[in-house]
Amino acid sequence: MSDEQDRDDDPSRDADPDDEPARYADPAENPYVREPPIEFTDVAELDAATAREQAERLRAAIREHDYRYYVEAYPIVSDAAYDALFDRLVALEEAFDLPTEDSPTRRVGGEPVAELEAVEHTAPMLSIDQTTDPDDVREFDDRVRRELAESEVTVAGDAIEYVCEPKFDGLSVEVVYENGEYVRAATRGDGTTGDDVTEQVATIRAVPGRLRGAPDDVPDILAVRGEVYIPRDAFQELNRERQERGEEPFANPRNAAAGTLRQLDPTVVADRPLSVFFFDVLEWTGATPGDDSGGGGPRERPATHWGELDALEGFGLRRNDRTELVTDIEDAIDYRDRTAEVRDELAYEIDGIVIKVNDLAACETLGTTSRSYRWAFAYKFPPRTETTTVEEIVVQVGRTGRLTPVALLDPVDVGGVTVSRATLHNPAEIETLNVNVGDRVRVYRAGDVIPYIPAVVEKRSEGAYEFPEACPVCDSPVERDGPLAYCTGGLGCPAQLERAIEHWARRDALDVEGLGPETVEQLRAAGLVESLPDLYRLDREDLAALDGWGETSAENLLAELEASRNPPLPEFLAALGIPDVGAATARNLAAHFGTLDALLAASEADLQAVEDVGETVAAEIHEFLDGERNRETIAELRELGVDPQPYETGAESGGGEFEGLTFVFTGALSVPRSEAQAVVERHGGNATGSVSGNTDYLVVGEDPGRSKRRDAEEHSVETIDEAAFASLLADHGIEWPPES
Structure with a gap:
């Protein structure tokens, strides 16, 4: 907990x-x-x-x-x-x-998904018009009353009531239950379709896997809208842990929540402190609208928004306890002012309030525009800004090689918080702002842990800050990618080393057990690992002398490293951390070129001939493999005995047993899914990440995702478990599980 x-x-x-x-x-x-x-x-x-x-x-x-x-x-x-x-x-x-x-x-997370698939919402998830001016709120109320009067709609209770609730600063999601069972979740996306994050949201403990109540007491289909967020205290702790590992801190809780929910690995999501509030019903199927006072059972959809919130709470869906029901727009304005006074005391970030017409029939009459609800209005808090002076600009190098400029400021109080530094995001932002040391700037902070500068208010310097052309850590050339800047040092840049080692050891790469973030940090701090090849120079006595280690721990790590010296070519390529090269692209590269030397000699045009490698990705792969430091690192690894094994296609091995067959895998198998995919491809078959009409088999492991199984049913694709897959392989004389 x-x-x-x-x-x-x-x-x-x-x-x-x-x-x-x-x-x-x-x-x-x-x-x-x-x-x-x-x-x-x-x-x-x-x-x-x-x-x-x-x-x-x-x-x-x-x-x-x-x-x-x-x-x-x-x-x-x-x-x-x-x-x-x-x-x-x-x-x-x-x-x-x-x-x-x-x-x-299942809250601990399942097998990583290949990609976030697009899904259509049960009902549009629209935006809300907003303002910081109370007169605009009163005008909203006037319009609501005028249009309802003209429509002669009968409002429940003969009065226009408003539900007032905090406007959460998180990530909107749709969560769908069928017969009380959790079946799907999706991000808001463009309002009509969003990313399928079913497996990720399933790890959030505030999202019940089953609604409270007997099957006859819940709707057949209930789709609800909620806001996923990270609590303030948990966010601070998350950033502290990231900084201790040498990772870039998240700018604010909202970015952290959004980035977490889009992780392809649900186990990563499970480790992050996400929570959720539910506040709207998108679909309620199973009965007709009823009276809030009862008489029809909870299957009946209430006639008011307030009644829906009560029903959601009864189903076990978390609502916010600061929500209020008011009968006058001035009370709504007062609610906003009272909420603004306590916003910094809340355990979650908000940036205003939302005012909604309570009566659902009235909401139906008011309708929507193409982008927003006409029955809801957001009354936001004013932005928190102050003016101060830029004293210095420093450039930080992240673990991905990205260079981020940070302005060091004359400390200033912004909304009760002393701010002494602000992000400048990237070199393009510096050029747009025309900011430099000595300038007077406006600092903006609205829940951000890392504030930013929206404008220069008084220019006191000559021109904009000149962004460095060399990495401040390793002195490698800096390259621009659109508005961003990156160090080209790659595997040779110390700032990127820890990330490179952790990537090298990942399960879907070389699977070196024992090289987690804490161990890597400890090895770096002890001066034992200054480059990726140094892993293969580690000495048992040096390791055993580390705090918390011993002979057994040292021998275990050395044994894991020894076992990784002859990796299959796809795993080696995935372990290098080449931009945009995951397990699937690494297999395609290995299958196309066969050997590491052939790949290293490939031109951009050669790379574009590889399946699923377009012009942009080909350029990134070529740039990485052609980089001087990366070449030196690969050569040094090979000198130390790391010898990637040539990739055998079905034709080369005399196989081809699965020629013309396409397999898709979901869920956890007894071996990494990348190994199963490699077996299929070595014997002439295709292994893809999504189910289509061309798929022949969906192989289902433990804790499988739902979307691929649904797609298999829609396309009449045969579904088999791992035992049946092993039997299919045995029929062709293929061993399962494969030898390492």
Whole structure:
């Protein structure tokens, strides 16, 4: 569990927790809700029926604890007890091969996805008109009253009510439930379609995998709109950890949330402290609109927005407790002013409030424009700006080689926070602002941890700051890529070294266990690794002498490195960290050129002949492989015995058993999916990342994604598990799993 506590002080929270109703598990019937045991009978002593029953109770209890902690912010068990229950459930599921489709254990994340696929929303996710002027808010109210009067619509309660809620500064998502089960999530995108982030959102503990209530008590289809965010305290801790690892800190919580949700690896998302508030219903299928007062059961869609919020809370979906219902637009304006006074005390970032007409029939009458709702209006807070002087400009080198200019400022108070530095983003921004040392500038901070400069207010220098032509860390030439600047030192730049080593050791690269961020940082701090080839010069005695190490740890790491000396060519190419070259492109390059030497001799035109390699990617690959320092690093690795093995195609190996067949893989297999794809390709087949009408087999591993299975059903693609895949290989005399 995280340390997030988002609810403000509320006297009702002092009530006896035994008086709180159960959401997913009844404490009187489930022993794992209150004062649960933290020691269990050995799994080996259980029979299958007992294990299955215990697992079901644990799942229900963990859902209950997740709801009380992440939604109500009122836990009833200690973190240690929760962890014990969770670990027990994992042990039962693994020992008895129990299904985990809707289990809380899926919160730890599944197999990485190949890409974020586009999905269409159940209903448009539109924008909201906004202002910082109260007169515009009053004009909105006048228009609403005028148009409703002209339409002669009957408003519930014979009065126009408004729902007022904080305007969250996060990332909007659509979350869809079918018969109470979580099935899909997507980013807002262009409002009509968004990125499929089903697997990523599934790791957020405030998003229930199953709605509260019996199947007959929830809509057949419920699509809701929410805002994914990172709490302030958790964001500060996340940035502190990134800086300790030498990574660039996120500029603000919103960017961090957005970047996290678009990660292709759900396990990365699971490690980030994301949370969510739900605030709108996009679709409610299963009954007709009803009365808020009851009489039709929760399957009936309420007649008001306020009623919908109550219903969402009843389903276990987290709503914000600062939402208010008002009957006058002046009360809405007052709500905004009161909210502005406490915004810095909230556990989450907001940049204003949203005012919505409460009556849904009235909303239907008011309608929408092509881009926004006509029944909602955002009343934003004024931006926080101050004026100060640029004392110095420094250029930082990130772990990707990107150069970021930072202005060091004469310290100034901005919205109660002392600001002494601000990002200038990139060299193009410097040129646009025409900013230099000595200029008076406006500093903008609206929830940003790293403020920025929107304008020069008094020019006191000559011209703009001259961006360096050489990397300030390794002195390699700096290259521009549009508005951005990058160090060309690549594998030879110390600022990029830690990232390069971590990339080298990744599971979908050379899979060197034990080379995580902390270990890499420790090796760097001890002066043992100054370049990538230094990994293969490590000495057992030096490693064993490190803090927390010993002979066994040293030998284990050296054994892992020794095992990586003869990697398959695709894995070697993926490990180098070539821009835009992931596992799939690395396989295509290896299959096309066959050997590393052939690839190193390739021209840009040669590279463009490779499948899925266009002009831009070909130029980036050629630039990387032709770079002097990268060439030196590759040559040094080979001198130290790192020998990438030539890639054998089906034809070269006398195979071709799968010629004309296309495979797609989803879920976790007993080996990395890249190895399974490589086996298919070595024997003449195709391995792609998405299902289409040309796909012959979808191979499904553990914890598979839903989108590929849905696509397989739509295209009548045969779906097989890993055992059937192994049998198919055996029929052709192909060993599975493959030897390393």
